[in-house]
Amino acid sequence: MKLLIVDDSATMRKIIMRGIRQSGFKVDEFLEAGNGKEALEVINSNSVDIVLTDINMPEMNGLELLEKLRTSPDTQNLPVVMITTEGAESIVEKAKQLGLNGFIRKPFTPEAIGSTLSNIMG
Amino acid sequence: MDKKMEHSLLKNTIESTKSVFNMMAGIDVKGEDIIIFNKDGVKGDVTGIIGLSNDHIKGSMAITFPEELGKEVVANMLAIAPEDISEEELKDGLGEITNMVAGDLNNRIGNIFKLSLPSVITGKDHLVSLTHNDTPIVFKFFALDKPFHLLATFEEQK
Numbered sequence: 001m002k003l004l005i006v007d008d009s010a011t012m013r014k015i016i017m018r019g020i021r022q023s024g025f026k027v028d029e030f031l032e033a034g035n036g037k038e039a040l041e042v043i044n045s046n047s048v049d050i051v052l053t054d055i056n057m058p059e060m061n062g063l064e065l066l067e068k069l070r071t072s073p074d075t076q077n078l079p080v081v082m083i084t085t086e087g088a089e090s091i092v093e094k095a096k097q098l099g100l101n102g103f104i105r106k107p108f109t110p111e112a113i114g115s116t117l118s119n120i121m122g
Numbered sequence: 123m124d125k126k127m128e129h130s131l132l133k134n135t136i137e138s139t140k141s142v143f144n145m146m147a148g149i150d151v152k153g154e155d156i157i158i159f160n161k162d163g164v165k166g167d168v169t170g171i172i173g174l175s176n177d178h179i180k181g182s183m184a185i186t187f188p189e190e191l192g193k194e195v196v197a198n199m200l201a202i203a204p205e206d207i208s209e210e211e212l213k214d215g216l217g218e219i220t221n222m223v224a225g226d227l228n229n230r231i232g233n234i235f236k237l238s239l240p241s242v243i244t245g246k247d248h249l250v251s252l253t254h255n256d257t258p259i260v261f262k263f264f265a266l267d268k269p270f271h272l273l274a275t276f277e278e279q280k
Contacts, residue, residue, distance in 0.1 A: 011214035015146065015199050056239065085225025088233045105229065107145040107222045 004031040006039040006053035023114025036060025055084040066098045079120050130231055131276055138226035147198035149265050156262040163251025164271045168192040170220025173238035181276040185220050186250045191268040192216050213242040
């Protein structure tokens with residue numbers, strides 16, 4: 001299982017990794033990206049199994065990343081989970097319409113991450 | 123701003139602060155009953171600042187920490203020793219704390235605000251004050267028996 005964490009804060013990426021490890025959800029390799037653009041590059045050169053992304057990021061935000069992934073035949077079914085402080089209904093609704101697989105609100109517990117990932121990945 | 127809204131902002135700011143520290147760093151925040159109306163500001167070493175605004179209300183929130191406590195909080199979030207926390211991790215981690223407190227507050231009150239990206243200021247004993255017309259509300263909290271301050275103003279736009 002290769003899991004890509006997309007967040008413009010390197011510290012938050014480490015905190016998310018720690019949360020996933022604590023939750024017991026098994027990940028073989030963590031990959032990281034600082035924004036949507038970097039995430040696309042990582043996805044193009046790795047066989048990523050699931051993406052965990054923030055929404056508000058410079059260069060390319062999480063919604064734009066999701067939109068790009070859903071319009072490419074290679075990534076249209078790649079599971080994407082948003083992990084964010086953003087809670088505006090309009091943004092969450094747009095993400096759902098684009099085919100978002102899961103949503104985790106910051107602050108989060110390891111259990112919230114673990115159960116969301118397990119539900120999606122089985 | 124009506125009293126009901128003001129009360130909701132005060133109450134939920136306290137709840138959000140406690141919740142973020144507890145969930146992300148496993149730290150119990152105390153001292154929520156200490157609320158000061160302070161125009162002169164407070165001093166800190168590391169400060170996260172974020173804007174919360176909509177068409178009617180212009181708000182700002184700042185959370186300022188002494189460096190030692192800031193490092194302990196970020197160390198708890200990363201599960202490493204405080205002495206191993208870099209300057210970058212300290213700024214990044216406390217910026218995220220500020221972002222999550224503001225975001226959690228916004229969620230609790232129905233996502234009425236648009237949040238700015240947080241910024242972080244560092245410098246020993248710098249003065250933190252929020253330059254709006256209204257006097258900022260200053261919460262004095264305690265984490266790991268050390269004080270830190272949260273300042274907030276919510277001002278109606280004319």
